[in-house]
Amino acid sequence: MDMKRDYYEDVQLFTSGVVVFWMAIMLAALAIFPFLATSYYIYMANFLAINVIVVIGLNILVGYAGQVSLGHAGFFAIGAYGTVILMTEVHLPFLVALPLAGLIAAGFGFLLGLPSLRLEGPYLAIATLGFGLTITQIIGRIELFGGRQGLHTPELFIGPWHLESDRDFYFLLIPLTILLALTARNLIKTKVGRALIAIRDAEIAAETLGVNLMGYKTLAFAISAFYAGVGGGLYAFVLRFIEPEIFTLLMSIMFLAMVVVGGLGSIMGSITGACLLSWLDLQLRNILSIPYLGKWLEALSQEWFSITGVSNIQLIVFGAILVLIMLFEPLGIFGFWIRAKKYWKTWPF
C-alpha cells in the first residue's frame, strides 16, 4: 500500500513507472494540442489554465490552512491591473511585471491575513468579501487605472518573441501553470505545508507545538494572493482588455466553488475542479443543442422560469451539478478519484 518509509519517498514526484508514463503522455498531449485545436479551444485551455493557477493558490489557503476567502477576485484584479500598469507606466518587461504584480497582491494578502488571526469561519468570509468588493471600487475611481473605462493590454513581447495569438500565449501559460502547480506541491510537502495543515486541524495544538500562528496564517494568505495575482496578470492578456466590473463577487464565489468541488486540500483536486467548473461555465449554454433534451429544457424554462429561456435553465443545471457533487461526494472530485483507486486496487474483491 501507500506506506511511506522516509522523507524522500514522500516528496518524490514520480512514485512509479506508471506515473512517469502517464505524465509523459499528458505532457505530450498538452504539447500537441495547440497544433490540432482551433483558436477557440486554445482560448478555452488558456482560460482553464488561469483558473487552475488561482484555484491551486486558493486551495493552499482554504484546503490546507483551513481559512476562507471570498475576496480572491480582488487579488486577481490587483494582479491584472498591476501587471498592465507596471508594463505601460514603468515599462518593465512582462516576465518581471507579472511576478512583481503577484508580489503586490501577496502584500495585500498579508494585510488581509492579519484580521484572520482573530476572525474565523463566517466572520472571516465577510471580511474577505468586503475586501474583494472594495478593491474594484477603488480601482474604478483612479484615473491611472483607466477608471471605469478600463485598460487595453500592451503588445506582449518576451525578448524577441512576440506573443500575438492565443496559441503563442498557450506556450507561455501552460509551462507556467505546471511550474506553479509543482511549486505548490513542493510547498505542501515541506515544513510550511505541515504547519498549515496543523493549523487547519487544531490551532491551539499547533501553537503549543511551536507553530507561529501569525506567521503562517498571514503567509498562507500571501501565497494564495500571489497565485491569484499571477493568474490575474495572465488573465488580462487572455482578454486583452480589463475593467473593474469584470472582477465581481461572483468570480470570487466561482473560485471557491472550484476549490470545494475539486477537493479541499488536494492539488490534483484543484486542477480538476477548476477545469470542470470553468468548462461548464463556458459550455453549458450549448445545452440546448443536445437533441430532444435541449428542446424540452427550453420549453420548460420558457413556460415556468422566464422569457429568456436558455440562460436560466443553464444556471439551474449548473447549480444542480454542484449540489449533486457535494451530496454524493463531499470530498469533491478528488474523493471520486480516491474511491476509484481503492476500488481497482482491491478488484475483484
Next chain:
Amino acid sequence: MKRQGWVLLLAGVMLLIGLVAGVGAEEGVTATEIHIGQWGPQTGPAAAWGSVARGTDAYFKMINERGGINGRKLIHHMFDDAYNPAKTKAGVKELQEGTGMFAWVSGVGTAPGLAVRDYLMERGVPWVGPSAGSLHWVDPPHKYLFAVYPLYALEARALCRYAVANMGKQKIAIIYQNDDYGKNGLKGAREELARHGIELVAEVPVNVTDSDLKPHVMKLKKSNAEVVLLWTTVRHAVMTVGISKAMRFQTQFMSTSTCSDFPLMMHISKGAWEGVIAATFAELPDSGYPLLQTYKQEAFDQYAAKGERWGLFYYAGIVFAEPLVEAIRRCGDDVTRERLVQELESLKDFKGISGKISYKPFDPNDPSCRQGQSQTFLVQCMAGGKAKQLTDWATID
C-alpha cells in the same frame, strides 16, 4: 481491394462536399443561408438589456418569413454572455471558428464588446451596431466596425440647444456619471453652450456606486439651475428627480436616450418622471410610423415570447440590425464581406425606425466615417408615461 474502394469513396464524397460548398465561398454564407452572430446578457447584472438580442431575433424571423434576403435565410446565432467579457470572447470564438459567422450584429456592453473587438477586426469579420454609445467603436475607426448608436455628446448638444433656443433658459447644470458615458455628455453640453456664450452653472460628478445623492442635489439646488441634464444610470436619474422633488427644487430635467423608455421610467420613479425631456434615437413605441407598426405586427406580435414588452430596449435590436440587413440586400447575390463593407459605406440617409444613417468610405483619421447615426429628436414625458414629441428628427453637427 476492399480497403482501396473505401478510400476512393471517401475522396469522392469529400470532393463532392467541396464542390457543393463552393470552394472559396464566403465564411458563413451558403446558397440558402447567411449566418449572423450576436451576444446579449440574458442573466447577470445587465439582463435588462437582454431584450435587444431577442428583438433582433424576432426581426430576422420576420425577414425569413417573407422569404429571406435574395433567397437566403438569415440564421441568427445568439448566446448569453451574462455581461462577462471572458464568456463573450469564448462564445464569439466558438461560433466564429465552429459554425462560421458571416457578420456580427449588435452585442450589448462596452466591456464585452472591447474584449472581442480586436479579434473580429483581425479576422476581418464585419460587426454592425454595438449596443453601447461608446467612442471606443469609432475612435479610431475600424474598417469592419460600423456604429449605429448615436454618441452621447450629440444628445447633450441637442438638449442644450433646445433649452437655450426654444425655452430661453440660461442657467444649465449637469449631473454626470464619472466615466466615459457621463463625460461624453459633459463634453457635448460644454461645447454647445460655448456656442451660445454661456457656461454650465454646475457640473456634479456621481459615481456608479454612490447610494446617497442628497449632497449632489444640494449642489444643483445652490446653483439655481433652470435646467438640469441627467447623464447617469437610470437608477441615479430617478433618485435625482425624486430627491429634488422632496427638496422643493423646481427645475426642468433633461436626460439621455438611455432614460427615454417613459412607461418604465414612470413606473420606477412612481410618477416623478413626468415632465422630463429626453433625447431619443428611435421612433416612439406608440408612434404611428408605418415601418414601426409593421415591425410590431409582423415581428413582435408573431415571435415575441409571452411576457415580453414592446419597448425601446426590444426594438433597439431591430434598429442595430437594420443597416446590416439593408446592406446585405444591396449585395444581391454577391454576399461577401468586402462587398458588404462597400454597401454599408454607400448607405446615405438610410431611414429605418431610427434617425437617418450614413457611412463614408474608410478613413483612418475620421471617426465619423463609421458613426452611422447623427440624428435625434426630443420628447417629453407626459402623464401615464405617454410621450409628447417636441421636435422633429434633426441632424446635430
